Amino acid sequence: MSLFGKKESQSLNKTAPAGSDSVVFKVLGSGCKKCQTLEANVKQACEETALKAVVEHVKDFSQIASYGVMSTPALVLNEEVVSAGKVLSAEDVKAIIREKLS
Secondary structure (H helix, E strand, O other): OHHHHHHHHHHHHOOOOOOOOOEEEEEEOOOOHHHHHHHHHHHHHHHHOOOOEEEEEEOOHHHHHHOOOOOOOEEEEOOEEEEEOOOOOHHHHHHHHHHHHO
16 A cells, blocks of 8 residues: 555655754654643653754654554554554653653
8 A cells, every 4th residue: 555655755754953962752643632742741851851853743644654654642662663553641652752862
């Protein structure tokens, strides 16, 4: 299905924000209360860990499906799905930051 092939071709053309060590979080979801809570928790975790990161909210279902996510909200860190189907607390996000970026 071409829908699932899109991510591979798009990711080759994506450019990261300025700086080679840029961190990009993407919250995948429709924009519901759970998605908004996850986004707020990601921003809080970034502030508390002094991590300069870009936090995006992807609401387009074709883009969400291109990550292979079937349950939202989901969290993507630097193009890797790190959580799907649950709202992570700020502490959970900090644990992911420590695990994936240390």
